[in-house]
Amino acid sequence: MAFAATWLALREPADRAARDQTLLGQAIQAAGPSPVVLDLGCGTGSTVRTLRPLLPETTEWRLVDNDQELLDIAASAVPSSSIHLLDILDTASLPLDGVTLVTCSALLDLVTESWLRELAASLRVPFYAALSYDGFMKWEPELPLDHAVTEAFNRHQRRDKGLGPALGPDSSARTTAVFESLGWRTEVATSNWQLGPDSEALQVALVEGIGQAASEVGEAGATEWAEQRVAAAPHSACVIGHADILVTPPPEDSHALR
Numbered sequence: 001m002a003f004a005a006t007w008l009a010l011r012e013p014a015d016r017a018a019r020d021q022t023l024l025g026q027a028i029q030a031a032g033p034s035p036v037v038l039d040l041g042c043g044t045g046s047t048v049r050t051l052r053p054l055l056p057e058t059t060e061w062r063l064v065d066n067d068q069e070l071l072d073i074a075a076s077a078v079p080s081s082s083i084h085l086l087d088i089l090d091t092a093s094l095p096l097d098g099v100t101l102v103t104c105s106a107l108l109d110l111v112t113e114s115w116l117r118e119l120a121a122s123l124r125v126p127f128y129a130a131l132s133y134d135g136f137m138k139w140e141p142e143l144p145l146d147h148a149v150t151e152a153f154n155r156h157q158r159r160d161k162g163l164g165p166a167l168g169p170d171s172s173a174r175t176t177a178v179f180e181s182l183g184w185r186t187e188v189a190t191s192n193w194q195l196g197p198d199s200e201a202l203q204v205a206l207v208e209g210i211g212q213a214a215s216e217v218g219e220a221g222a223t224e225w226a227e228q229r230v231a232a233a234p235h236s237a238c239v240i241g242h243a244d245i246l247v248t249p250p251p252e253d254s255h256a257l258r
């Protein structure tokens with residue numbers, strides 16, 4: 001599944017505003033005094049742009065994605081970073097050597113639980129995963145089909161997005177369960193998008209995408225719903241549920257990798 005740079009640019013300000021600040025601060029601390037940060041599924045570099053001002057200038061960035069076009073944009077935004085065109089499914093090839101923090105954003109809802117288990121088995125450093133969609137959506141004003149479209153969209157979120165049957169709205173709960181089963185400390189915080197009429201362009205792109213996905217899984221009214229939502233966007237507000245997670249290894253495992 002390809003992600004458009006225009007979509008990633010639209011969502012970046014909402015993502016930045018939504019991140020839980022306490023967990024973000026803890027992740028920055030967890031990166032240590034000489035951070036080496038690996039960003040999985042980096043896209044155009046949204047996470048780097050958010051974290052970089054909070055970390056030392058000497059921080060080393062390793063950016064991983066399987067989309068060369070997105071990586072090219074990320075590379076120009078963060079010239080000092082190293083760029084890795086890789087499939088994250090191949091966990092053995094991830095450049096983990098010496099890494100002090102692994103991070104990602106808007107990624108965990110795309111992955112499977114077995115991939116999470118593989119990743120967890122290969123990590124010995126904190127993992128900060130921001131902005132995973134959690135299945136909750138609410139609009140003001142409401143429309144009669146809001147609930148049905150949300151249910152349909154959530155079914156679509158569980159389809160294979162190129163990494164296997166996706167965890168979708170279950171990703172935070174499953175991530176917590178996987179890492180806790182290995183003795184890691186886990187912290188979860190809410191990072192909902194709170195969009196108002198000033199985010200009209202993002203709302204329009206969002207409801208068009210939701211409508212299309214809901215149609216694909218058989219929600220008959222989804223197209224009309226999306227048209228109504230687009231028309232209402234200049235005076236609508238919505239909450240889109242997301243969660244941030246920070247997992248930290250047990251003390252005896254806390255050292256740089258491999």
Ligand SMILES: C[S@@+](CC[C@H](N)C(=O)[O-])C[C@H]1O[C@@H](n2cnc3c(N)ncnc32)[C@H](O)[C@@H]1O
Nearest residue numbers: 003008041042043046065066067087088105106
């Ligand atoms: C929803 S986007 C999030 C991008 C970025 N982290 C952000 O917050 O803007 C998901 C990203 O994961 C990347 N991705 C999806 N499947 C991948 C895979 N198998 N290996 C590496 N990257 C992948 C996509 O190319 C895309 O950049």
